[in-house]
Amino acid sequence: MLKRITGNGRPTRDRLQIGALKRLMRSRLGLRLARAWLAQGVATRPHDRVVADFFLELAARAYADRSTPVVWTNLFAPCELMWGLGLVPFYPETWASLSAILGLSRLGVEGAEALGYPVDLCTFNRAAAGLRAAGLYPRADAYVATSNLCDVTGQMLAGFAHAEGRPFVLLDVPQSDDEAAVTYLAAQLDELVERWAAESGVPYDPERLRGAIRLSNQARALALEVAALREAHPAPLRGSSMLGELGNLSSLFGHPAGVAYYRALRDYTQERIGRAEPEQAVQKVRLYWMHLGPQYETDFLPHLEDDLGAVIAFEEFSTVWWDRLDEEEPTRSLARKMLSHPLNGTVERRVDMALRHVARYDCAGAVHFSHWGCRQSSGALRVVRDQLRREGIPLLILDGDCVDPVNLQLGPLRTRVEAFVEMLV
Amino acid sequence: MIDEDPLAPTVGLFSSYLPRELVYALGCRPVRVFPSAGKPTAAEAFLPRNFCSLDRLILAGFLEEKNAGLDAVIFADEDDATRRLHDVWRASVTVPVWGFVEVPRAATPLAADRYADILARLVADLEAHTGRSLGAHSLRRAIAVFNEQRSLLADLKRHWLAGSVNTVAYRRLRRTALTQDPVTANERLRETLAASEGGVNGSSDPPARRLLLLAELAAPAGLVRLVEAKGAQVVAEDSDLDERDMAEPVPADAGTLTETLAALARAYLSKPPAPRMRDLSRRLAYLSRLVAERGAQAAICAYSKFCDLYLAEYPSLKAHLEGLGVPVLLLELEDEAVSGQHRTRVEAFLEMLH
Ligand code: SF4
Numbered sequence: 127m128l129k130r131i132t133g134n135g136r137p138t139r140d141r142l143q144i145g146a147l148k149r150l151m152r153s154r155l156g157l158r159l160a161r162a163w164l165a166q167g168v169a170t171r172p173h174d175r176v177v178a179d180f181f182l183e184l185a186a187r188a189y190a191d192r193s194t195p196v197v198w199t200n201l202f203a204p205c206e207l208m209w210g211l212g213l214v215p216f217y218p219e220t221w222a223s224l225s226a227i228l229g230l231s232r233l234g235v236e237g238a239e240a241l242g243y244p245v246d247l248c249t250f251n252r253a254a255a256g257l258r259a260a261g262l263y264p265r266a267d268a269y270v271a272t273s274n275l276c277d278v279t280g281q282m283l284a285g286f287a288h289a290e291g292r293p294f295v296l297l298d299v300p301q302s303d304d305e306a307a308v309t310y311l312a313a314q315l316d317e318l319v320e321r322w323a324a325e326s327g328v329p330y331d332p333e334r335l336r337g338a339i340r341l342s343n344q345a346r347a348l349a350l351e352v353a354a355l356r357e358a359h360p361a362p363l364r365g366s367s368m369l370g371e372l373g374n375l376s377s378l379f380g381h382p383a384g385v386a387y388y389r390a391l392r393d394y395t396q397e398r399i400g401r402a403e404p405e406q407a408v409q410k411v412r413l414y415w416m417h418l419g420p421q422y423e424t425d426f427l428p429h430l431e432d433d434l435g436a437v438i439a440f441e442e443f444s445t446v447w448w449d450r451l452d453e454e455e456p457t458r459s460l461a462r463k464m465l466s467h468p469l470n471g472t473v474e475r476r477v478d479m480a481l482r483h484v485a486r487y488d489c490a491g492a493v494h495f496s497h498w499g500c501r502q503s504s505g506a507l508r509v510v511r512d513q514l515r516r517e518g519i520p521l522l523i524l525d526g527d528c529v530d531p532v533n534l535q536l537g538p539l540r541t542r543v544e545a546f547v548e549m550l551v
Numbered sequence: 552m553i554d555e556d557p558l559a560p561t562v563g564l565f566s567s568y569l570p571r572e573l574v575y576a577l578g579c580r581p582v583r584v585f586p587s588a589g590k591p592t593a594a595e596a597f598l599p600r601n602f603c604s605l606d607r608l609i610l611a612g613f614l615e616e617k618n619a620g621l622d623a624v625i626f627a628d629e630d631d632a633t634r635r636l637h638d639v640w641r642a643s644v645t646v647p648v649w650g651f652v653e654v655p656r657a658a659t660p661l662a663a664d665r666y667a668d669i670l671a672r673l674v675a676d677l678e679a680h681t682g683r684s685l686g687a688h689s690l691r692r693a694i695a696v697f698n699e700q701r702s703l704l705a706d707l708k709r710h711w712l713a714g715s716v717n718t719v720a721y722r723r724l725r726r727t728a729l730t731q732d733p734v735t736a737n738e739r740l741r742e743t744l745a746a747s748e749g750g751v752n753g754s755s756d757p758p759a760r761r762l763l764l765l766a767e768l769a770a771p772a773g774l775v776r777l778v779e780a781k782g783a784q785v786v787a788e789d790s791d792l793d794e795r796d797m798a799e800p801v802p803a804d805a806g807t808l809t810e811t812l813a814a815l816a817r818a819y820l821s822k823p824p825a826p827r828m829r830d831l832s833r834r835l836a837y838l839s840r841l842v843a844e845r846g847a848q849a850a851i852c853a854y855s856k857f858c859d860l861y862l863a864e865y866p867s868l869k870a871h872l873e874g875l876g877v878p879v880l881l882l883e884l885e886d887e888a889v890s891g892q893h894r895t896r897v898e899a900f901l902e903m904l905h
Contacts, residue, residue, distance in 0.1 A: 242866040244883060246601060246857050255866075271829070273656050277631045280829050281863035288831040288867055296829045298656040301628050307653075310665045317661070473638035501602060501859060505635025508597050509642045 148261045152189045160185075171367075173390035177374060180383035181224070187214045188264035195267040195326045198286070200279040201372060202272040202467065203297060204460040206342045206380030206451070207315060210335030212328045216264060218254035219279060220373040222529055225257055226421035231529045233260060248499035249529040251278045258286065267326065268292055270318070274299035274470050275502050293325060301472075303465035311461035319457065336453045338380035345379050348388030349446045355395045356440055357487060361412065362398040364405035365438020366427040369419035372443040410435030411550045414484045416442045416494040416510075416521075417503045418528045426526075426539055434547045439487040442468075445479065473506040477513045484519050490550045491520040493543075498527045522546040559732070560681065561620060563646070566627030567791040567825070568654040570815045572801070573670060574625070575733060576693035577677045577685055583729040583791070585768065587612035587619055590886055597639045603632040604885050605767055605855035610636065613644045623680065625650040625673075629827050630860050649680050656828050658820040666816035671809070687808040694811070696733045698800040703740040704728060705798065712845070715747040718775055718785050725792050726769070759784035760904045763838075763847035763877070765868075766790040767861060770853045773889040774882070774897070778851070781901050786845040789823075789838060797822045826860040834864075835871045842877055849878050849904050851897065856883040878904070 160182055169178035188196045196214045208215040225231045235249055237256025245252075257263050269287040271280035273296055280296060287294030297314050300307035323330035356363060378384035398404060415438045420426060430436050448463035464470070468479040480492060492514060496504040511521045524542060527533030562574050563584040574581035586608035588594075593611040613619050624646055626637045637651055650673050655662035674685050704725065711721040724743060728736045760783045764770040769792035775785055788794060801818040803811045824834045841847070850872050854861045862883070869879045880900040882893050889897070 242869050242881075244862045244865065244881070246883070247859060247863055251863070273829070275631070277859045278863045281826065281860055284829045284831045285864065285867035288835070289870070294829075294831075296656055298662065300653045301634065301651070302653065306665075306668060310655075310661070313661055473635070496599070499601065499859075501599075501635060501857070502631040504599050505602055505632060506638035507599065509638050512642065 151185065151262065152264075172394055173387050176383060176387040176390050177378075180378065180381070180387070183383075184214065184216075184377075185264075188216050195328060196264055197268050197270055198266040198283055199270040200272055200276055200283065201376040202275050202299070202464065203270050204315075204380075204464060205377050206338045206456075207318070207335070207460060209341075209380035210338035210456065211319065211322050211326075211330065212334060213322065213326065215377060216266065217373070217377060218258070218263065218283075219250040220377065221263065222250045222253040222257065223370060223373060223421040225253055225262075226529045226531075227423075229422065230257065230262070231422065232532065233257065234262075235530050246499055248276075248278050248497065249527055249533070250497075251282050253529050255282060266290065266292060268322075269294045270297065271295075272297045272299045272464065274301070274464075275467070277501070278499075293321075295321070297464075299464055299470065301470060303462070303471065307465055308458060308461045311464060312458040315457035315460060335456050339451045339453045339456050339459070341382060341385055342379040343450050345384035345388050346446055346448070346450065348385065348392050351392045352388060352395055353440075353444070353446060355392065355399060358399050359488070360404040360409045361406065361437045361439050362395045362404050364431060365413075365415060365441060366419065366431055367405070368438070368441050368444055369415065369427075370421065371441060372418065375443065375446075406431050406437055408432065408435040409437045411491070411547055412437050412439040412487060412489045414438075414440055414442070414480060414487060414489040414492040416480065416492055417500070418443065418497055419495050420526060420531070420534060421528050422531050424531065424534060424536070426534065426536060426543075429540055430543050430547070434544060435551075436543070436547045438493075439489050440483050442476075442479070442483070445483070447479070469502065473509050474513075477510055480510070480514060481517055481519070484514075489519075491522065491546065493522045493524060493546075495528070496523055496525050498525070498530075498533050520546070520550070560622035562649065563619075563621040563624040564627075565624065565633060566629050566652075566654060567795055567797070567822070568629075568819050568827075569625060569627050569652055570670065570819055571733070572690065572693040572697050572815060573674065573685075573812075574677065575696065576690045577674075577681050578683050579622075579677070579681060580732045582621070582731070583768075584609055584621075584624065585726070585730065586887065588615055589888070597643050598636070601857050602635070603855055603858045605858060606632050606636045608886055610639065610644070613640075613646060618646045621646050623647050623649040625652060627651075628653045632857075632859065650676050655820060657830070658817075658824075658828075658833075663813065663817045663820055666820055667809070667813040670812045670816055674808075674812070685808065687806065687811050690808060690811050691803050691805075694801050694803045694815070696737070697797075700728055700733050700737050700740070701798055701800055703737055703744065704796075706744050707740060710744065710747050712786065716743065718779060719772070722769070722772065722775065722788075722792065725796070729792065729796070760901065761786045761846050761848045763842060763845070763850040764788045764790070765850060765852045765854070765861075766792075767855055767858055768792060770851075771884065771887045771889060773887065774851070774853050774893075777889055777894060777897055778901065781898060783849075783901050783904075786847055787841045789841065791825070794841065795823045795825055826864045831864070831867055835868070838868070838872070839875060842872070842875055847877060849900070850880070851900070852879060852881045854881065854883055856885050 169175045194214045196216050198216045231253045234253030234256030237259045238252035243252050243255055269283040271283045284294050378387055413436050447468050448466055451459040468475050514521045559580050561580045564581055565584055571581040588608050588611035591607035591611045593614040594607040598607050653669055655666050678684050710716040762783045762785050769790050803814045823837045824830050872879050
């Protein structure tokens with residue numbers, strides 16, 4: 127495995143290493159090695175192993191297997207539709223997170239700069255653009271993006287599609303969630319279904335789509351149980367280990383691994399509660415975490431949790447926000463799911479969710495990790511902070527970078543969280 | 552319609568996809584919102600420092616001047632930044648929001664139908680705000696006024712490209728068209744056209760290097776002055792001020808209100824695409840046409856710093872234009888001023904074109 131970056135490391139990798147990695151990723155052997163490595167160190171809990179297996183399987187299908195079309199998409203497109211259509215979704219931002227875990231994000235970020243991506247764009251996307259250019263991402267047969275929540279990914283995917291002469295579909299997601307908006311979005315999903323059937327060579331099978339909806343509903347029910355279990359005091363899970371939930375939420379639903387993951391997570395959480403053995407031993411104050419967190423190895427989160435005793439009791443992106451999907455109206459209910467995302471629409475929706483979660487998980491305060499370059503999450507933080515403050519909930523806004531360790535100023539971050547936790551305790 | 556009624560509410564619009572005709576037909580003066588602050592300082596308490604600098608400047612202007620001469624504004628769902636600006640606006644600016652319009656991002660029949668419905672809802676909201684009601688006839692009259700403006704602007708462009716109107720005057724008049732009531736603006740356009748009739752520039756200067764400028768709302772005036780002072784000639788500007796402003800007449804000679812709204816919806820969604828549409832094929836085809844028609848030899852992207860949609864499109868645009876033999880310079884601007892560093896880069900770029 128390549129050397130991991132920690133702190134402010136600035137690795138440079140020679141071409142041989144990258145070439146070897148490219149070959150490894152496209153071979154079954156490479157994937158077996160990765161599985162063995164994950165089982166040893168990173169994926170030790172049962173649910174982590176499910177996810178590791180899922181992503182490795184996804185990688186096998188995207189990188190090594192040429193039998194199923196690979197569709198690159200962003201995190202807010204409905205994965206149930208991809209699974210239901212028999213496609214393999216590939217999420218460049220999620221894989222940029224994985225690259226951060228592997229210490230490869232700098233390589234991507236530097237590569238993006240050489241391609242002309244301005245340095246102020248979100249590093250998830252810049253890392254993705256650079257890794258693609260380095261040949262470390264798989265092929266794409268088509269691209270799909272949503273217009274809401276993230277401008278950059280959609281624009282970048284449109285650019286890739288244009289450069290490769292591949293189809294690109296933009297799902298134009300309204301900000302309102304009334305019935306007219308549902309109809310408009312559902313019609314686009316229907317068009318997408320028809321188009322794939324015509325272009326991908328994978329025939330449309332309504333039963334397969336219904337099956338994906340069923341699996342999604344099963345996973346949803348289990349995920350809701352996990353959310354309920356996390357109300358417990360002391361908090362059963364270490365919140366820092368849940369900061370990557372967005373990747374799961376965007377890709378597992380509609381796939382059998384989603385059911386397996388949430389079942390394993392539910393059982394594990396229950397067991398921790400039953401044994402009175404929370405993952406985090408010292409728990410002094412409970413926090414609600416907004417947006418994401420560093421995906422690479424850093425001392426920051428262990429300091430927050432273990433040294434200061436702050437518990438991330440629940441995360442914004444662990445929220446299962448949507449209603450049960452309707453098998454008989456798959457595209458319409460997926461449209462509803464997309465439109466009801468708490469970060470779609472005005473900021474008040476996001477604030478309402480924060481208030482509900484702070485109360486439900488008995489949090490004393492909230493932390494927003496502002497990922498560099500993410501305008502949708504950070505743009506209206508002043509309003510979020512004021513509205514939470516009005517309800518007596520302090521919000522700490524931390525500037526950082528989820529993907530590029532070079533942009534994490536550890537010293538000032540530590541000082542600020544120390545002061546915040548001290549105030550709350 | 553207002554026909555120069557001084558008491559008509561002035562309504563600021565945040566997008567070139569919002570039909571001014573509709574606002575005008577309801578007795579309001581529709582104006583495009585331009586930044587009025589020199590620096591974004593006043594916005595710093597409300598928007599993060601790495602937020603689109605154009606939006607920060609606009610907000611700063613309203614925070615400094617309270618209402619900046621507007622009675623209301625209408626937002627459009629342009630991008631993440633506009634959505635968040637809309638959130639912050641409602642918490643910090645006293646000018647009321649009369650609408651947040653979900654302009655679709657496609658020119659398909661589905662999107663046009665959706666937009667027509669949305670415009671009908673906007674009409675209902677505006678009727679509630681203004682106390683007036685809109686009929687097909689007054690909407691068609693408003694469309695005729697703006698169609699006339701489009702025709703005058705097309706003449707003005709011909710004069711500018713022929714050299715009988717200089718770039719500064721051309722751009723000033725275009726801005727007038729976007730920020731004044733259309734009857735007055737049309738009058739000024741007619742006067743200018745009459746005065747410049749036959750006055751084609753017969754300069755014997757060596758042919759200038761022909762530049763395409765690209766910007767969101769408008770390229771900064773200082774940049775235009777700089778490039779022209781350095782012997783280059785601006786021959787096209789891909790911005791809301793110029794090429795992406797609706798140039799084609801809206802066909803609406805007859806029909807019900809619903810049909811007229813549908814005509815407006817179709818026309819606005821089909822205008823030259825902005826990056827918000829994510830329709831790179833159509834956008835690059837339109838830019839290629841512009842380059843070919845005007846003989847542009849180089850391009851300068853004068854984009855606001857942190858403006859994601861434009862900046863994320865940039866690598867594709869650069870590759871495409873360079874493929875056409877058109878070198879590209881990217882400037883990321885914090886405000887309207889052209890800094891010393893930007894000036895140096897522009898000068899070096901123009902030198903390179905020799
Ligand atoms: S962090 Fe924000 S800008 Fe970056 S990919 Fe996610 S939503 Fe988009």
